[in-house]
Amino acid sequence: HDALVMAFGCGGRGVRDRYYAAEIDTIFLLTDGSPTKPDSSPDSTEKILQSAREWNPFRRVTIHCIGIGSGLNAPFLQQLATEHGGKFVQR
Numbered sequence: 001h002d003a004l005v006m007a008f009g010c011g012g013r014g015v016r017d018r019y020y021a022a023e024i025d026t027i028f029l030l031t032d033g034s035p036t037k038p039d040s041s042p043d044s045t046e047k048i049l050q051s052a053r054e055w056n057p058f059r060r061v062t063i064h065c066i067g068i069g070s071g072l073n074a075p076f077l078q079q080l081a082t083e084h085g086g087k088f089v090q091r
Helices: 002-010 045-055 074-083
Strands: 026-031 062-067 088-090
Touching (some): 002 026, 026 074, 074 088
Parallel strands (some): 062 088
């Protein structure tokens, strides 16, 4: 969640306002596990998906998800990428 907050913050007002240009057009999310909060407890994947929908209502930013290792939440990463026009790759 926090990584996406920072990434969308770089996008500027144009990500959420169609009358402005977005500063970025692509996010590459690289992960080795499932979403966690800063205290290392599990984070809600539904909360992250809903937040990304709110941050990217016009789908101006493509999100590609790259998962490394075996402890991934692949269905979540696949859904995040798919909803935002990206691809999910697991290595």
